[in-house]
Amino acid sequence: MAIFPITQLLKSLLPAPIQQNIDVATFFALLSYILFLINWLVTTDWIEKLHLFSGALCAVGVFYLHYSEVAFLAAYEAPFVVLWLTLLYYHVSTWRNNYARVKNELDSSTAVAASMRPFKGSIFRYFIVMPVTKNASNQWNPPPFKNTVHVILMAGYSFLLGLHVIPFFTPMHCLADSGDGMSILQHLSQMVMPSTSVQDPSFLCCRYNYAMTGFDLDLVQGNYCSGRVRVAFAGSWSTGKTYLIGGLLGHNYSTAQSAPAPTTDKFVCVTAGAPYHDPIRSDDYEQRRHCEIMEHVNDVVRASCDGKAMSNVLDVADENTEFGDFVFFDMPGWQSEYASDCTYRTYFQQLLDKVDFTYVVWDVSHGKIEEEFASFFRNKARGVHYELIYNRYTSGSADMSFLNQQYAKMSTGKEIMSEMYTTKVHENTTENLLIFEDDILRLRSKIKSVNQTVHDNRKKMMKENLIQHRDLISGLTSLRRLKILNRMVEEDLNLHVKPATYRMRWLGLEL
Ligand SMILES: Nc1nc2c(ncn2[C@@H]2O[C@H](COP(=O)(O)OP(=O)(O)OP(=O)(O)O)[C@@H](O)[C@H]2O)c(=O)[nH]1
Ligand SMILES: [Mg+2]
Structure with a gap:
């Protein structure tokens, strides 16, 4: 629904002849994209293809799996996490190797180093790799920014892994106003001496409201x-x-x-x-x-x-x-x-x-x-x-x-x-x-x-609502919401099971 006005707006910005022949225009746009892609595939080396693949995978992880296919992601979480970790490791180690070489070179006084001198002490030194080509007068070209892709993908995979870690933590605001007037500091003291008291209903409610964010509150009460x-x-x-x-x-x-x-x-x-x-x-x-x-x-x-x-x-x-x-x-x-x-x-x-x-x-x-x-x-x-x-x-x-x-x-x-x-x-x-x-x-x-x-x-009532909405959760934090939801359904809201009070004691760690 929200996307609809944006596509309308974009459409209205297009020149009239294209607007009138939108199908033909789309066909040619797609065709040129495919030709461009084929050209790219033919001319690039395998390493660059791998980087593109890795970038696409990372985007799929964030914007597709986490955003709208969270049930699938949760079912196969372990293999996905292993995949993210492997790719993160690959990008970190490649980036480190590249940077180590750049650093060594900058510290020496060779001809290659001369072309890289402007980057000494600058933040850009983290993004460059050693130049491999020379210009017409037989001097080394400036170094290409090929280490950037690793920096971006390291950030991407770290973010992705963060999305898998954050579900183990109760949202901070639920700890702050758990209704019993306990401050974070008091929670810290609870870490040392966990109480066995029944969980405060407003702590449950806060997590419930968190899991139900985005749904019509009049319906889910x-x-x-x-x-x-x-x-x-x-x-x-x-x-x-x-x-x-x-x-x-x-x-x-x-x-x-x-x-x-x-x-x-x-x-x-x-x-x-x-x-x-x-x-x-x-x-x-x-x-x-x-x-x-x-x-x-x-x-x-x-x-x-x-x-x-x-x-x-x-x-x-x-x-x-x-x-x-x-x-x-x-x-x-x-x-x-x-x-x-x-x-x-x-x-x-x-x-x-x-x-x-x-x-x-x-x-x-x-x-x-x-x-x-x-x-x-x-x-x-x-x-x-x-x-x-x-x-x-x-x-x-x-x-x-x-x-x-x-x-x-x-x-x-x-x-x-x-x-x-x-x-x-x-x-x-x-x-x-x-x-x-x-x-x-x-x-x-x-x-x-x-x-x-x-x-x-x-x-x-909360349990019923949570179960009904479980498959509809979407958004970047959907894995966190889904996991908090599942914990509530399976444990906290179970009338016949003693509430798991050990939770929330370690600054919101839920295990
Ligand atoms: N003597 C006596 N009078 C009662 C008793 N219960 C209700 N009444 C009387 O019944 C009349 C109606 O009572 P209300 O409490 O106004 O009834 P209500 O259900 O609030 O009425 P509405 O708000 O108009 O729907 C009043 O005159 C009360 O005094 C009772 O146990 N004993
Ligand atoms: Mg009355």
Whole structure:
């Protein structure tokens, strides 16, 4: 795609008669190239042919194998490395021999040396070889620059070998901000006494983002693999979502309203553990970044809804410290009108896809669940991606079989109707007050334990994305990205294997 405008530009620069007969022009250009090549092959000696071959090989190694055929390169890495090393050795030794002769000659006072005198002490002495021809007055010609080809190819093969070595090192910036506040110096001290602690997820994320560079981040969710646990509260209108968030925080968040009519008309991001209790100020980037997912969702909405964005969004800070590792999303209650409204429908879908966990809140007496809303959950697993909360529950009055039947709309129908991933929150009435408080306490501890599930989920998501994109990696650093990707898939993101903590300890050496 990127090359296309360049070829267009070049074409437009050509004179009109050539533009009109581009096929004929291409034919003659190719023909003269072939004739030139044949002439070159016939007139040059074998050494020069070898140099051309070596140059072509080096270019193929860098621009073809490393750039776009990295899977093939990785499969046959050893023979390729041996080939690069052999050719590097050949060029280094030839260059050294040539230079040694030039140096000896420059130090002597022969007739050949006289022709080379201008190069004494100059940087060009590294690029010349001894002259072998004389001019008409029987003096030695100036020395030819034939050692240059070796200098170029030495640089080329060293670069190529560097591309094979660099995959063993973690990108520096991942060491610098591994999230735990460790500086490079602290990592150095870790070299001496490696810790056995579980790897910081943001270290994983940094490497994940590195491996996924260049892919559409909205699709691979690069930004969402780190940061706080994001929990959404969704459901039909007036089921008690805002009310429950208030129960969890111990108070209503700023701007929350609980009323019988649909009240939350906005998508509200509530970030706990903040130093104040208000909508987040526009210059408070520290709090703002916890809610950045809202903007990412809106980017997708803009792209899918003719540039229209969801304007009903709000970021709120809350002083509750108990949920300082969490961000809650209070969603507007789903109403059937939303199904035909692109911005609402897309925002719902995207936010539910991007958060780590969703609590679907049902008012047991309200009960019914809309078909469109249910469809957001069909590709998700209960207990893994979402759970149900039966709100305003009073024993005896709730028709569980009806509720389970409603729930069936959300699943593919294959699951067993289990109450395992269902939390009941009793109606907060005077006679139920103690039970209600107990329910809220249970819900609190349940949400806190979601943490582990979420980190496992994030690992699974990362692994899936990495595997899906493995064959699409391209670019000069693709071997490094591929190898980091493979290590993550085979080890770091494997839920059943202890993470390899010895890594990254030697200034980012990954072995
Ligand atoms: N008494 C009592 N009232 C509740 C309970 N749960 C929710 N309510 C009430 O139900 C009404 C709706 O609750 P909200 O929290 O606003 O519901 P919501 O799901 O946020 O509603 P929308 O944002 O409009 O979709 C409010 O008047 C709450 O006070 C409960 O357990 N006990
Ligand atoms: Mg609400």
